[in-house]
Structures are given as C-alpha cells and as structure tokens.
Amino acid sequence: MKKISLLLFCLAFSFLNAQVNRIEPPNWWTGLKNENLQLLVHHPNIGKTTPKISYEGVTIEKVHQAKSPNYLFIDLKIDESTKPGKFNIIFESEKGKKITQSYELKPKSKASEDFIGFNSSDAIYLITPDRFANGNEANDVVKTMNETELDRTHDYKRHGGDIQGIINRIDYIKNLGFTAIWPTPVLTNDMKSGSYHGYAMTDFYQVDPRFGTLADYKNLAGKLQQNGMKLIMDQVANHCGSEHWWMKDLPFADWVNYQELYEKEKKYVTSNHRRTSNQDLYASEKDKKEMAEGWFVPTMPDLNQRNPFLAKYIIQNSIWWIETLQLGGIRQDTYPYPDKVFMSNWAGAIMKEYPNFNIVGEEWSTNPLLIGYWQQGAKNKDGYQSNLRSTMDFAMQTLIPQAIKEKESWDKGLAKLYDGLANDFHYTSPKDIMIFPDNHDMDRIFTQMEENVENTKMALATYLVLPRIPQFYYGTEILMQNTAKPGDHGLIRTDFPGGWKGDKVNAFTGEGLTADQKDVQDFLTKILNYRKNSKAIHDGKTMHFAPNNGVYTLFRMLNDEVVVFFLNKNESTKVDLSIYNELNLKGKKFKNILTGEEFIWDNELILNQKGAYLFTTKMN
Numbered sequence: 001m002k003k004i005s006l007l008l009f010c011l012a013f014s015f016l017n018a019q020v021n022r023i024e025p026p027n028w029w030t031g032l033k034n035e036n037l038q039l040l041v042h043h044p045n046i047g048k049t050t051p052k053i054s055y056e057g058v059t060i061e062k063v064h065q066a067k068s069p070n071y072l073f074i075d076l077k078i079d080e081s082t083k084p085g086k087f088n089i090i091f092e093s094e095k096g097k098k099i100t101q102s103y104e105l106k107p108k109s110k111a112s113e114d115f116i117g118f119n120s121s122d123a124i125y126l127i128t129p130d131r132f133a134n135g136n137e138a139n140d141v142v143k144t145m146n147e148t149e150l151d152r153t154h155d156y157k158r159h160g161g162d163i164q165g166i167i168n169r170i171d172y173i174k175n176l177g178f179t180a181i182w183p184t185p186v187l188t189n190d191m192k193s194g195s196y197h198g199y200a201m202t203d204f205y206q207v208d209p210r211f212g213t214l215a216d217y218k219n220l221a222g223k224l225q226q227n228g229m230k231l232i233m234d235q236v237a238n239h240c241g242s243e244h245w246w247m248k249d250l251p252f253a254d255w256v257n258y259q260e261l262y263e264k265e266k267k268y269v270t271s272n273h274r275r276t277s278n279q280d281l282y283a284s285e286k287d288k289k290e291m292a293e294g295w296f297v298p299t300m301p302d303l304n305q306r307n308p309f310l311a312k313y314i315i316q317n318s319i320w321w322i323e324t325l326q327l328g329g330i331r332q333d334t335y336p337y338p339d340k341v342f343m344s345n346w347a348g349a350i351m352k353e354y355p356n357f358n359i360v361g362e363e364w365s366t367n368p369l370l371i372g373y374w375q376q377g378a379k380n381k382d383g384y385q386s387n388l389r390s391t392m393d394f395a396m397q398t399l400i401p402q403a404i405k406e407k408e409s410w411d412k413g414l415a416k417l418y419d420g421l422a423n424d425f426h427y428t429s430p431k432d433i434m435i436f437p438d439n440h441d442m443d444r445i446f447t448q449m450e451e452n453v454e455n456t457k458m459a460l461a462t463y464l465v466l467p468r469i470p471q472f473y474y475g476t477e478i479l480m481q482n483t484a485k486p487g488d489h490g491l492i493r494t495d496f497p498g499g500w501k502g503d504k505v506n507a508f509t510g511e512g513l514t515a516d517q518k519d520v521q522d523f524l525t526k527i528l529n530y531r532k533n534s535k536a537i538h539d540g541k542t543m544h545f546a547p548n549n550g551v552y553t554l555f556r557m558l559n560d561e562v563v564v565f566f567l568n569k570n571e572s573t574k575v576d577l578s579i580y581n582e583l584n585l586k587g588k589k590f591k592n593i594l595t596g597e598e599f600i601w602d603n604e605l606i607l608n609q610k611g612a613y614l615f616t617t618k619m620n
Helices: 002-016 163-168 170-176 214-226 259-265 285-293 308-325 340-353 368-373 394-405 414-426 453-465 515-532 535-539 577-583
Strands: 022-024 036-042 050-053 058-065 071-078 085-092 098-106 124-127 180-183 230-235 329-332 359-361 469-473 541-548 551-558 561-568 573-576 589-592 598-600 604-607 611-616
Touching (some): 036 308, 163 214, 170 515, 180 329, 214 230, 214 308, 308 340, 329 340, 368 394, 368 414, 394 414, 394 453, 414 551, 453 469, 453 515, 515 611, 541 577, 551 573, 573 577
Parallel strands (some): 124 180, 124 469, 180 230, 230 329, 329 359
Antiparallel strands (some): 036 071, 058 071, 551 561, 573 604, 589 598
16 A cells, blocks of 8 residues: 555656656746747647746736647746746646646846947858868767768768867957858758758757757857857748658647648648749739748748747747857848748847847848848838848849959949949948858859959958958858859858868868968958958948049048058059049058058059059058
8 A cells, every 4th residue: 555655656746847848948038128928838738737837026927729739838927027046837737737847037148238249340251060170070970860971072961060160260260350150050950861051940949969069059159259259140030941840740720831731732832932022012912922931942841920929939039049149140041031020020029129239131132122121221112121230232242253254344344343332322221231252052252253363352352341241151261162063052062171180181270272272361361350450441431433444443431541442453554543632642651451561642553463452541
C-alpha cells in the first residue's frame, strides 16, 4: 500500500513539474515601452487548460484557443513597475491536472534609446557564414539533423563555416576598416538540402547547431561591441522552411498562405514576383494576391502576416533578438513580399521601441521610384508610410559598373553615374540608403567588371564616397569572382581562402595572394579606414560636376573637411581646376588618401593614369 501511495505521489509531482514542449518567446524583459506580451504555448492538448500566474505586476489579460488543441496564446500585461525575476505559469486541465512552466523576465541591459543602429558612418561587411571560416570543426556535422553531409567540393552543400569562424576573424574585418558585420541567417535550417544559406528557417528562436550555439552568437555580438562594431541580423518575415516544427501542426487554418491547398493536395501557388503591384494604381487584386501570398518555392511556405497571432509572433521575435544580442540593426529579407501593412506595423513597433535603431529592407529594384516608396517619410500617393529608415540601392549598384565599362558619350559612360545620382532628389534621406557593389545573390563585382582590376577599383571607390551606407560582400577585397558560372549562387558564395585548415591561400594573412589581390586589399583598406573617421563622407554636403572628357568629379564637404573624388577613364589627363571655382578651394592644401602625396589646389591637376583619385584637406 505504501509503495502504491509513493508511486502516485511521484507521478503527481512529476506532472506538476513537467515543462511544456515549447513556449515562445522563451523569456522577456521588464522596462520595455510596450507593456504587452503574447505567449505562444505548444504542448499536447494545452489548449484545453487554464493558465494561471501569480507574480506582482504580471496580469493575464486574455487567453486564446487555436484551431489545433495543442496551442494556447496568452496575452500578458507587464506593468512598468514589474521587477525582473522568475515565476511559474500553471496550466490546469478540467480534470484538475497541472503543468508548471517556469518563465523569466530579465532586466534590460540598457535603455531602448541606446540601441544605435547602423548609419552612414558605417561600412558593412556581409558574410555567408558557412563559406567564411570554420572556427569549430566539432559542429561541422550534426547527425540528428536532416542534412548531415559536408562537402566543400559541392557549391550547394554545407562547407562548415560557423559563428566561431567569424569571431576569430573580427580583427581582420576591423583592420580592413569595416564597422559592422551582417551575417546571412544563422538560425536553424533543418532542411533536407540547401540548408547552408539559412533562409528557410525551421526555428525562429534557435541557432543552427552547425553554426554554433546561442552563447556563440552572443559572444560574436559582444566581441563586436568591444571593438566598437555592430552586429546586423538577417531576418525573414515572409516565409519559413517546410520542415519548420509548426508545419506538422499548424495552429490556425490561415497560418500560412494557401494553407488549405497545401494541406489537402500538398500544392502551393508560386509568387508572380510582381513587386510593383504594391504601388501600381492599376494592379488587379489577382496580381496583388499572387504577389503577397504566393510561395517562393515548395520548400518555403509563405507566412500569412494578416493572422494577428502570427503578426505578433514575428514582431516579438525581432524584439527578442534585438535585446538578446544587443543588435546594431536588422536586414529584412524580401521586403516587398509580405503583407505591406504588416511590414509597416512591424518596422513601426521596432522603431517606436528603439528610436535610434535601424532596419534595411531588401527591395530588388533598379527603379528609384520603387526604392523611394519604401523609405519612411516618402510622399506616396497612396499615403503609405513604411517606418523603414533604410532600403537598398539596386539602381546605383547597377549603374556604376555600366558607367565605368561603357565607352564615353553624352548619355553613356560616366553620364549614367551623374544622371543616376541626380535621382537622389526623390529620396527622403539618400544617406540612409544602402549601396553595394554585389551581394550573396548576384555576380561578384570582379565578374561584373569582366575581371578588369582597375575598373573594379574605380567602382569600389565610387560606392564608398557616395552619400550612402556602403555594404561589401566578403572576398570583394581579394577579387573573388564567379566568372566561370555567372549567376550561380553556390559559386558566388565561394569559400574564403584561409578560412579552413590546409587552405593553400590565406587571405587573412596574405599568404598566397596574387599581386592584384594584395593591391585591391590595400586599396580598400586605405579608403575604408579614411572613411571611418570622415565626417564629410558620413554627413557632408554632396556636389558633383557633369563628366568632362572622361573625368567625373564629386565633392563631399563638411566644415573644414573637403573630400574630392575623381574618376578618370583616360590614360593621362590634365584637369582644369577653374571648373570648380564656385567651391573656393584655390590655395588649399590637399593630400592624396591613397598615396599620401600633398599638393596645393591651383590652376590644374595632372591625373597621370586611369583610375580613382581621392584627395582630402584633412592632413591627419
């Protein structure tokens, strides 16, 4: 009898102390401006229980059941006077059985206003972590995951790069002159193939163990902060991976778009990719729906942000990562594809909580009208306000290589650069737009420039002096290319030499690099490190002069600092400096940023070879 009583006691005690399968967000913070929090709880038949909390300052406002009985959504109010600490959430069934879940409210590490986002003073280094550096070989293969093969000879399989590899190379990135790092997603992608790129997430709160741990991710953020650098997180609000844990048990009938078709017939509707339907006055409802609700591919279910529970989930997930990692920014993937009203609400919620933060949205368009539409403050005909400070400048990204490669004429060559920059009148804030020579989805700039080293250097220098936030892709500094297979994403994301033991070439140390590679690495290092401390480039007035005889001139000016940028497409040319008399520069001393040579601005200047020239009035 005593044994039976003891067994019943043990069973009752173990049930009382059982944890639910999943509660998200896994923790929260006191002191946030928004006092509301919605918990997603997932556990067998949890929807049939009643949750109770007894913690001063925390109130259950409402409880929501889902279509699936295995979900419960709990609306909490966290009063501004609530103290950090742990408390229990007790879930009681109709039969009196209980599950106890511990939950923690952490203190904020700093005021929301102190989260400073990336801006025009920054230069961003974009990394595909799987292809950058392998810092921990022990996590190369995780046998419990769907994709276990490691094969560096295959462009679309995992190569083993990880978070620790980035941590190990922070000094290299900093010494180049970069001030922020943007790794492509490192959250769990437990997909059966192609998991290396990170954009088909199967858990929005977990670091992929093949990249490392949450502690590693925090360590990366902390090391960057110690070096005065920022971490930008790549997030995806548009879709998840088909192996996401909730796809086997969706909470509502409209959690993903075209869900009924997917569940009944395992079919999906492809996005028509008509991004202009977001602005088009004449767009049909059919086109709008297929754009916003269509799936990219069968392996990426399109999330329905019009579902209010999913909307809150995505917003809270972003805030959770901002607080957890002390982020310096977010890059939002495929920005025009989700519901645009939601995206405004998402960005608005973040910027309201963190007014000095920054988000950049990916709008892959070469039309300045579309780029400008998504920037906060735009005077859009439909009244839409995005709450998005930064968007991406695919327009100038495209024009700069064309301008340098083309033969000069009145409307071609450098005229394209001049006319393209003139479109800045359309933007609310040009300096908050992100510019780049290439990224993880397009041909390397060296390939775009047909492997012409001097033309590549001219293009790179141009991206760095414009009133923009520059972003460079890893390996650009050593002329990485994908010329053998233009457009091939796997080849574009080639391994960085020196990131793996046994690499014959090591770009981190310079061992094995060609003379051209070392030259470009040094070239960028000089410009980036000057740019790092140049108020004129960060915030100065911009003035440019129409191209003349194959020479384009741009000035950046603030107080006593003047930066002069020449693009010269001639082998040698004499520039008449009287052209620029309106700037009153005569008699001022200038220094060549690249060579250190000095001269006095007078009547003429000899540019003795083709290339980019940068001069400054700052002598130190």
